[in-house]
Amino acid sequence: MKYILPFFLCLSSIGSVHSQGIDTLDTLLLNAYKSNDSSEYYFSKSKKLLKNKADTANYWYFRFFRNDVLRITDSTAYYSNKVIPLLKSLDSLERIRKIYERLYYQELRTGKYEEALGFTQQALTIAEKMKDTGLVSRHTSDISIVYHDFEDYEKGVSYGKKAYKIMDEAKNKNYKYLIFANNATAINFDDWGKADSALFYHYRNVELLKKVDDSLNFTFIFNNIGNTLLKTKRYTEAKKYINRSLVMNTLKGNIYNLATNYTNLATIAYEQGKNTEAKENFILANKFAQESGSIEKIRDVVQQEAWFYKKIGDYKNALEKQEAFYKLRDSVFNDERAAKVTEMETKYETEKKERDLAETRANLAETELEVERKNKFIYGSMAFGLILGLLGYLFYNQQKLKNNQLRREGELKEALAKIETQNKLQEQRLRISRDLHDNIGAQLTFVTSSVDNLKYGLQDKDDKVSDKLTRISAFTTQTIYELRDTIWAMNKENISVEDLQARISNFIDKAGVADSKVKFTFQVAESISKELMLPSIKGMNVYRIIQEGVNNALKYADAKTIIVSILEKDNQLVLSILDDGKGFDLKNTEMGNGLNNIKKRARDLNGRVHINSDNKGTIITLTFPMD
Incomplete structure (x- = not known):
């Protein structure tokens, strides 16, 4: 009673191989794909325009997807066998991957899990060749879903966690692939009877939902939370999440997911004793399950109906539903099929190791050739570089000698100029100091002597004048001392x-x-x-x-x-x-x-x-x- 990873097919995802006259052919093929009543008319008309291998591949490609929409499984198998060899010759990896992805969903829907596993393994191999981390994570999640539907929950959890790790460690995270991986892990834990672990991954998706733009494409998150809460008998809380999912799925017209919604709502109703409401929901659940064509959805409704009739005491209907459930389940599960799934996984892992080993050998051989080429280039470059280096050294050494000679000449000229300047400065100092000593010094000494003579001549006659003359004499004497200090300093550079x-x-x-x-x-x-x-x-x-x-x-x-x-x-x-x-x-x-x-x-x-x-x-x- 939960969702597998949904698929979204749009015209842009189908793509086309360009060739001469592709515009007219492309228009006809798109009309053939989209038309309900005139599809064969457009296909017939477009077939007359096929001119080369690319046109033919385009034609069978659109025919495949048209029959996939109509769910005509025999025709999709036929057209896939027609188009895949052509696409391989054209090296159109992405379109081959899309075909394998659609075949995976087709076989999963009908309960052919070993075939579904084979197709998703091939899609994964191509995604690895394309080095598309997002798609590698996506198809790893698809493998987790196969093991879930085959009730091998331990392996399902292992692949779900692996898918998450692949995307989480990528440089550019695509959150929708993280959501797919978490969902695959959660539904495995849910049916494994580990509700707490399931809720952990479900609630992690609620947080991741804030980081994607197209939230309507992830309605399964709310239904799956409700499904796990239902199993823990938290019916009111479960119903809230399932109704939220129901509204979103009704808007999108998602039949597969509506089957799950109504199955879960019917279960909650009869667990709460609302038998009339349960019957009404079972009617809708059966309707959408049959329209979806999914063995898993039909099986889930029948099992819940058996338990419902047993609960209300209608043992006849309970027995009929239970037998119908066992019949559906036996059509899916048996020892032979389980062994085949295991064999396919082993075969895939072996082939993957062989591919990795071959790729490693090829890379090693290429690396050795590259190393040899590089060595030749390096040795040649070294020889050439050695010659250039020798010539450069000789030129450099000659230039260095010339520069040293010029530098020494410059230093010598500078030293001579400095000495000459210092000599001139020293001569100037000596001249100034002599002038100060001989002229100003002598004049100050004369002034001092004259003042002393005046003072002597005026002794005992005018004390005020005598005091002033004494001060003048002392000032002049002090000036002489300071002048001598100045001359002393001038005669020294330091x-x-x-x-x-x-x-x-x-x-x-x-x-x-x-x-x-x-x-x-x-x-x-x-x-x-x-x-x-x-x-x-x-x-x-x-x-x-x-x-x-x-x-x-x-x-x-x-x-x-x-x-x-x-x-x-x-x-x-x-x-x-x-x-x-x-x-x-x-x-x-x-x-x-x-x-x-x-x-x-x-x-x-x-x-x-x-x-x-x-x-x-x-x-x-x-x-x-x-x-």
């Missing part, structure tokens, strides 16, 4: 840490002489190489920051100790100037020129400066990159 250390130590010593109350300390971390070089501008900025920091401490901090230290941290130099003076309030103190100069020079060094001050002293920390 300043080593050792040079900087000596210069700073000299400055601190002078500051110590100026204010003997203050203890000075200058520290350079041992991790800093004395040979570390700083560009002269960078070294001068460091020196000036130390000057500013120390002078600020001397002028304003009343400090007893000033410590200057330089250390290395994370590839950066860290300079700190620490005093223990009275400090100042950063928030409420306006920055003077000294602190602003320190911040400006820190920016010039691409560094950052941090000033922290309280009543215990002040620390200025400068961090800047060594490079």
Whole structure:
């Protein structure tokens, strides 16, 4: 009481072999296929237009499908024998496969399972040659159906699962073939008495149904769920699914499936004690089963009628129906036929292995030839490549020598130009430093001397003027010192840490002489190489920051100790100037020129400066990159 995989035959699926004059012939053959009353007329007319093997194959092909629609089994066998040799000579694999598929359904419908198995095995063989994964899965599901109808449910489940795996592992999934495979597996589990397993595969199909466009072609899903629920006595739930299928099958006019619907509804009715409703449904079930011509459908109705009459106590009808059922069943099942089915399966598997082995040998032979061709090509290419490589190496080596010579000449010219530029720069520095020393230095020294003379001449006469002259003299003297520092920096392209250390130590010593109350300390971390070089501008900025920091401490901090230290941290130099003076309030103190100069020079060094001050002293920390 369930559906096998349905078939859908449309004109586009029949196809045609193209040949000269095919348009006129094709039109006549299509009319012959579709016409109910004039079919023979069109076939007769089209036969006069046959000109070659392709036309003749087309003619017999349409005649086969016309008789298949009419279910004239003798004629379909006759026409298939006519058309298949022609199609084989034309290498028309897809059309041969379709004929075998239709023959499979014809024999399955009439209960000739061994013949049905043979035809679907041939269709499967062609699908494998075509390398059509979807069709391979489809025909594997068909084999599962044959074993189901032959009541070999274990093999039926095995082929159903195999069909699903084939399609599920394909690159491009076709969900209808997954549905067919699940359905084949489920109905085998159902009649095997394993309802839970059957429902698992049925419900999986309900989910897959969302992924196909033509859901009306899969009405069997709902009827088969209802059929399994019926067997577990869940009649109300079963009826809901079967009625859903019934509506869809009525719309499509699917006689085969309607026979199943009404058989299941009759069974539910008599199980619920609705005997009148059961009889009405049995009448419709018999009608559609007979029209379908399916031994399986007729057998299912008769079996359910026998159980129905037994249940209501009508033993005469029950016995008649049961005997009719056994007669139908015996026409299908016997030991001889079972042995033949087994033999056919063994034969098919053996032939398949032989085909695979032959194909493997052919592929191996072809591969060996291909390898031989490739080897010859490779060896020839290698020899040619070797010659080209040798020529290329010689050319490359010559070019490399030439390039190296040009590069060395270029490097030499560049070095000479650099040396010449450095010499010019050094001469320029020396000239500027001499001018500064001889001219501006001398003039500043003269100014200092003149101011001191004025101060001496004005001594004890005007204290205010004397103080101003003292400040001018001190400022001029300081300017001379700074000018000397500038000349010192200009005479050097780079300043080593050792040079900087000596210069700073000299400055601190002078500051110590100026204010003997203050203890000075200058520290350079041992991790800093004395040979570390700083560009002269960078070294001068460091020196000036130390000057500013120390002078600020001397002028304003009343400090007893000033410590200057330089250390290395994370590839950066860290300079700190620490005093223990009275400090100042950063928030409420306006920055003077000294602190602003320190911040400006820190920016010039691409560094950052941090000033922290309280009543215990002040620390200025400068961090800047060594490079």
